[in-house]
Amino acid sequence: MYSFKISNHVSFPLEGLEMRPFLAKDSPSQVxxxxxxxxxxxxGTAGSGHYIAYCQNVINGQWYExxxxxxxxxxxxxxxxxxxxxxxxxxxxxxSVRERQKVVALASAKEPSLLQFYISREWLNKFNTFAEPGPxxxxxxxxxxxGIPPNxxxxxxxxxxxxxxxxxxxxxxxxxxxPAVNHLYVCAICQVEIEALVKRRKIEIDTFIKLNREFxxxxxxxxxxxxxxxWFREWESFVKGKxxxxxxxxxxxxxxxxxxxxxxxxQGADYGQISEETWQYxxxxxxxxxxxxxxxxxxxxxxxxxxxxxKIEAETRAL
Numbered sequence: 001m002y003s004f005k006i007s008n009h010v011s012f013p014l015e016g017l018e019m020r021p022f023l024a025k026d027s028p029s030q031v032x033x034x035x036x037x038x039x040x041x042x043x044g045t046a047g048s049g050h051y052i053a054y055c056q057n058v059i060n061g062q063w064y065e066x067x068x069x070x071x072x073x074x075x076x077x078x079x080x081x082x083x084x085x086x087x088x089x090x091x092x093x094x095x096s097v098r099e100r101q102k103v104v105a106l107a108s109a110k111e112p113s114l115l116q117f118y119i120s121r122e123w124l125n126k127f128n129t130f131a132e133p134g135p136x137x138x139x140x141x142x143x144x145x146x147g148i149p150p151n152x153x154x155x156x157x158x159x160x161x162x163x164x165x166x167x168x169x170x171x172x173x174x175x176x177x178x179p180a181v182n183h184l185y186v187c188a189i190c191q192v193e194i195e196a197l198v199k200r201r202k203i204e205i206d207t208f209i210k211l212n213r214e215f216x217x218x219x220x221x222x223x224x225x226x227x228x229x230x231w232f233r234e235w236e237s238f239v240k241g242k243x244x245x246x247x248x249x250x251x252x253x254x255x256x257x258x259x260x261x262x263x264x265x266x267q268g269a270d271y272g273q274i275s276e277e278t279w280q281y282x283x284x285x286x287x288x289x290x291x292x293x294x295x296x297x298x299x300x301x302x303x304x305x306x307x308x309x310x311k312i313e314a315e316t317r318a319l
Contacts, residue, residue, distance in 0.1 A: 005046040031131045034089035042085040054079045091131035117168035118160040118181040135177025147187025205239040215275035225279040226271040226292040249288030263290045
């Protein structure tokens with residue numbers, strides 16, 4: 001019914017926080033020491049109070065206190081003794097700083113470059129800010145065929161940065177990854193696949209609408225089949241272009257229950273009613289099941305047969 005603030009002092013280093021003992025055994029990280037970058041402090045009680053922050057200017061190493069609109073220089077001992085609420089650390093790596101300086105120097109060189117390369121802007125941002133950016137990842141703007149996906153081509157300039165040959169070679173030799181890209185083109189294979197997908201979606205949705213209209217026009221359909229609305233909604237998102245991946249096989253398992261050796265509709269199930277023709281059409285494309293019917297054609301009764309049954313019953317009673 002109440003809360004209180006824990007005000008115990010927590011000591012923390014400004015530099016050289018060693019995290020190696022806490023890494024997973026299979027961690028690929030080579031840089032394991034961290035330096036403090038910022039601290040959030042809370043003054044007041046658990047129910048009310050005020051937040052301030054201490055942040056370091058990474059260029060000159062100076063610490064500043066941010067208190068609403070007021071920014072004040074402070075000594076690092078003030079930060080060291082702060083009542084920390086949240087601590088922000090970043091990896092400490094002199095090597096990454098040297099690598100960035102090297103890239104800047106290479107990019108500033110007057111040496112003419114016969115080839116220019118495109119590199120992922122996302123990965124380059126990691127290089128500029130992460131101690132361990134990992135391998136170059138140009139697949140952020142490439143398809144698996146090696147070209148530009150048609151849906152990305154109109155804004156590909158936002159996804160890439162052009163670097164001279166010497167910069168590319170330095171980064172590639174240092175980090176690996178890739179692939180190397182010095183020419184941008186729209187992938188023709190992806191274009192064909194997109195057009196085929198658009199055509200498939202149109203055929204499926206048009207056929208469903210046609211079959212469903214015929215089903216609605218039937219006054220007394222002989223068979224009404226059930227389909228899981230969960231699966232149907234996934235299929236609907238696909239054919240309407242909201243989801244790029246088609247649904248899997250039809251899954252009616254959640255709306256059916258086994259009774260007397262037959263699958264029957266589960267009470268309160270989330271299902272839709274479709275015609276036998278619609279069911280066969282979707283089943284032919286996606287497969288799956290099981291088939292669940294809610295209404296089937298009644299077998300016509302033979303009057304003569306019925307009269308014979310009554311006659312036998314009467315004779316049996318007489319005996």
